[in-house]
Amino acid sequence: MVEISSDVIRGYNDTMILFILQNGPSYGYEISKQIRQRSDGKYVIKETTLYSAFTRMEKNGYIESFTAEPAADGSGKRRTYYRITGQGQQYYREKCEEWLLTKEVVEQFISKAGA
Amino acid sequence: MVEISSDVIRGYNDTMILFILQNGPSYGYEISKQIRQRSDGKYVIKETTLYSAFTRMEKNGYIESFTAEPAADGSGKRRTYYRITGQGQQYYREKCEEWLLTKEVVEQFISKAGA
DNA sequence: GACGATACAACGACAGGCAAAGGAGGTGGA
DNA sequence: TCCACCTCCTTTGCCTGTCGTTGTATCGTC
Numbered sequence: 425m426v427e428i429s430s431d432v433i434r435g436y437n438d439t440m441i442l443f444i445l446q447n448g449p450s451y452g453y454e455i456s457k458q459i460r461q462r463s464d465g466k467y468v469i470k471e472t473t474l475y476s477a478f479t480r481m482e483k484n485g486y487i488e489s490f491t492a493e494p495a496a497d498g499s500g501k502r503r504t505y506y507r508i509t510g511q512g513q514q515y516y517r518e519k520c521e522e523w524l525l526t527k528e529v530v531e532q533f534i535s536k537a538g539a
Numbered sequence: 540m541v542e543i544s545s546d547v548i549r550g551y552n553d554t555m556i557l558f559i560l561q562n563g564p565s566y567g568y569e570i571s572k573q574i575r576q577r578s579d580g581k582y583v584i585k586e587t588t589l590y591s592a593f594t595r596m597e598k599n600g601y602i603e604s605f606t607a608e609p610a611a612d613g614s615g616k617r618r619t620y621y622r623i624t625g626q627g628q629q630y631y632r633e634k635c636e637e638w639l640l641t642k643e644v645v646e647q648f649i650s651k652a653g654a
Numbered sequence: 655g656a657c658g659a660t661a662c663a664a665c666g667a668c669a670g671g672c673a674a675a676g677g678a679g680g681t682g683g684a
Numbered sequence: 685t686c687c688a689c690c691t692c693c694t695t696t697g698c699c700t701g702t703c704g705t706t707g708t709a710t711c712g713t714c
Contacts, residue, residue, distance in 0.1 A: 426633070430671050431550025431701075432641045436648075437671085443648040453692055463644045473671055475693065480670085501679060501692065518541070520649050526547045527642065529578045533551075533558040534635050545702050546670075552701085568661055587703055590663065595701085616661065616710055 428467050436523070437469060437477050438486070442516040445487065445508040452478070452504070478506060486512035543582050551638070552584060552592050553601070557631040560602065560623040567593070567619070593621060601627035 444450060444458050452474055460468050481487045487506045508516075559565060559573050567589055575583050596602045602621045623631075 426636045426640050428641050428644060429550055429637060432637065433645075434549050434670060434701090435544055435546025436645055439645075440648040443650075451692080453690095459648075462647050464647075466640060467644045470672055471693080472673075472695095476670080476672090503692070520651075521541045522544060522547065523645065523649050524651075525541050525581060526543050529543060529582045530548070530551055530554075530638065532577050532579075533555040533574075534638050535558075536635075536639075549670090549701055566661080568659095585703055586662080587664095587705090588701080591701075591703090594663095618661070 433467070436519070437473055438481055439516060439519040439523070440469070441474070441477055441481070442486065442508055442512055442519075445506060445512070446516070449490075449505045449507040451492075451506065455506075481512070482506075484511075484515075485509060486515050545588075548582070551634070552588055553596055554631060554634040554638070555584070556589070556592055556596070557601065557623055557627055557634075560621060560627070561631070564605075564620045564622040566607075566621065570621075593619075596627070597621075599626075599630075600624060601630050 440459055441455055444455050444462075450458070452471075456469055456471070456474055478487065478489070482489055487508055489504050489506050492503050492505050555574055556570055559570050559577075565573070567586075571584055571586070571589055593602065593604070597604055602623055604619050604621050607618050607620050
């Protein structure tokens with residue numbers, strides 16, 4: 425079973441989180457589920473990684489947090505939501521460009537399976 | 540100017556080095572030049588990164604080193620050459636598989652420029 | 655003999671990922 | 685009612701790969 429190494433993903437966790445946040449504010453647990461689903465179960469972000477990414481990105485101004493109380497009907501729990509900022513959008517775009525370049529470079533050194 | 544971040548490449552420097560070594564033994568300076576050329580100048584590996592990768596990979600059994608004295612005609616200098624091992628081949632193959640998987644995952648979170 | 659290119663190495667700092675652990679509220683079933 | 689399990693978040697401290705800095709030495713050539 426091939427697993428995704430943390431080294432590869434390193435630096436792209438932030439990008440994935442920002443991607444999710446482009447569909448509107450969300451919170452830790454939900455984001456983690458979305459990453460799992462969107463990657464077809466191939467990648468499950470660790471909780472500590474996720475929350476330390478929040479801290480880092482908020483400090484860098486890429487995201488903003490706000491607290492949402494439980495709904496009036498009592499459903500749900502108190503949560504910390506995150507919203508992407510303009511800087512976050514910018515950063516995301518840069519990471520996308522960077523990814524394209526990186527991919528190009530790395531693939532010069534990869535031989536396809538079966539070759 | 541988009542630059543390749545060390546975070547992205549992290550863990551794939553080894554792979555690139557092993558790729559080069561598949562064409563036969565080589566040494567630091569030469570490998571570094573080949574990486575630069577093959578990536579079309581887009582990626583230049585840092586010397587310290589390169590040599591610490593050698594140490595690590597030799598310890599892990601992925602490469603073997605040997606010293607070559609200057610040629611009899613006096614051309615060239617004393618160098619430490621590296622040769623890929625069977626384990627190194629195996630490791631390289633695994634990294635290639637891993638790369639394909641990782642690429643698939645990351646691209647689920649990347650929006651193409653211009654979109 | 656000065657200068658740039660070649661060739662290697664030790665050291666320490668840094669950042670991101672993660673294991674381990676803890677804790678509290680919510681939900682559903684036996 | 686009680687228990688298990690899910691939701692939701694946080695702290696601490698370690699590990700690993702990268703890289704800035706610095707140092708050393710040889711080679712070619714002008």
